[in-house]
Amino acid sequence: MISYIIRRAIAAVVLLLVVTAVTFGIFFVLPKLAGQTPDQLAAQYIGKSPSPEDIAAVKANLGLDKPVYEQYWQFIKGIVAGATYNTGPTTVQCDMPCFGYSFKQHIEVWPQLVDRLPVTISLAAGAAVLWLVSGVITGVISALKPGSIFDRSAMGVALAGVSLPMFFTGQLALLLFSYQLEIFGRTYVPFTENPSQWANTLFLPWCSLALLYSAIYARLTRSGMLETMNEDFIRTARAKGLGERKVVVKHGLRAALTPIVTVFGMDIGLLLGGAVITESVFSLPGIGQYAVQAITDNDLPPILGVTLLAAFFVVLCNLVVDVLYATVDPRVRLS
């Protein structure tokens, strides 16, 4: 088990290196191939009407005139050991892990990510609890009475939930419950400062996001339960004289849970890399919003940073899922 985790962790690091290399290539190599000179590249990192000195400074800092592999090495070295950026008037010491420096905002990327991560985690975690509970319960009840009125209406709502985009449901919820009825706030407050206001602001984003996801989980649970409830071991459990509730939960749901765990891990990993649309719709200062801002500003270092962070979460969650798999299903051998 331990050796399996170590091996998987090493593989994860290699995977992350590949992701960085590809991302790095997209931002630094492709423009070069497309015929942009280092000067033009450097100009993109500065605001409007760049002065020649600024361009020279950026070029030197990013090593834009050096070969690509050296630039990449610089970037990786920065993550592990930190880096120094000369911004013209002052020199910035970017401590490890240095994910780059935004010359447009004159600020390091990593502290920005750290600042925004709690928002994204709050959003993802709250929504995950909601959609997991509601989706699985709905799916189980639907599967126990397939074709019933509950099943049909639940699956109808599920279809609507999957089909309606966040920028529709989110906006609608905001308009109704926040602007009209004024039940929920719109300003994000950290949990540590005011838990009730934190929950109050996040409630609508949680529900909107959960509606989207619980629809998928309800359908997934339903089909899984329909299958497992026909298994022979369910008949055995009943033959023992177990009550129907125990049969459903302990024997049926337990077996149907495996694919749900897999999908759940992937979804959480993706969300932690930034729920872009949700954060934009509800103006939550999370990773996703940071990414959108960076893209709008054509600010490459933050984009690179967010990409890496997102990749990290996806890889991490996948590792956790694989290890969980072995605990959920004893037939899976980790080797």
Place this chain on the structure above:
Amino acid sequence: MTDQTKTGAAAVSEPVPASADHKAFLDVRDLRVHFPTDDGLVKSVDGLSFQLEKGQTLGIVGESGSGKSVTSLAILGLHRLGARGKNVQMSGEIWLDGKELVGADPDEVRRLRGREMAMIFQDPLSAMHPYYTVGNQIVEAYRVHHDVPKKTARKRAVELLDRVGIPEPNKRVDSYPHEFSGGMRQRAMIAMALVNNPELLIADEPTTALDVTVQAQILDLIRDLQKEFGSAVIIITHDLGVVAEIADDILVMYGGRCVERGPVDRIFYEPQHPYTWGLLGSMPRIDREQTDRLIPVKGSPPSLINVPSGCAFNPRCPYADVPKGNITRTERPELREVGSRHFTACHMAQEDRTRIWNEEIVPKL
């Protein structure tokens, strides 16, 4: 045990009305189990009656779809559970130790399940939950009916695993089903069924999924355990060879009905129904020349949706054309006593049957 001494070895007695007052330990009367489907009403079991006393073994034999498994599930009340069970139509009576089960409260039947009546299933790999240890599943079966701490139940599980012949039961109790061999799994399944000392044990094709060498071991085990526990046992199989040694009585099912039943010797040496002849002819025998071919029963089992009126076996019966007096084809044959505790449902006259058996069937067997 008193029941047994009262009625002696009479495991199969007369059809319904004669013994209306006295009830056998397991007394099934005119059981009908029908499943409404989009294509029509599936009459899986259509008027089945039999009796079984403690300490006795009844073999129920028939092809797939003859209703033998549905019968066993009906006794345990299992076919009514789950999404599909809601609209099952069931009538008749099932008496177990003086309690009627067909009309009983489902929760009452649930409390009997696993404690007074238990079941061994066909494929132990799929019949055991893959995510729980064997011990865990036996402990669960015990604790449903006994309010004891886990430790006590675990001791009981180890004890039973030992009893059914699993080596190192102390260790194996913590193994998962997939870590067992097929025979071991079936032994564990038997241990699970016996953990509450049930008085009725139903084994639904207990050896079908096993190697031939293991089959004999499992049958021996069931026989030994029956002697030890004194329970009534029903063995369901499509293989007459399985029940030849172990059963006291045999009930042959066809198309949801009983076509012949009687003591095992009568069924093997003086069978009266053409379908039973067919089953005997299709059974490999060690005393037969290897060059002889097995004789299959021609045709396929009847659809249970549109059961032919009259004798269900008629379309496949090689002796359908034997004159039967003034009986029409649409008349359904009822069970008639043809010997001591031996019943058959065939329109043919006794002389015709005896003649065909002696002159045509025996030489070919």
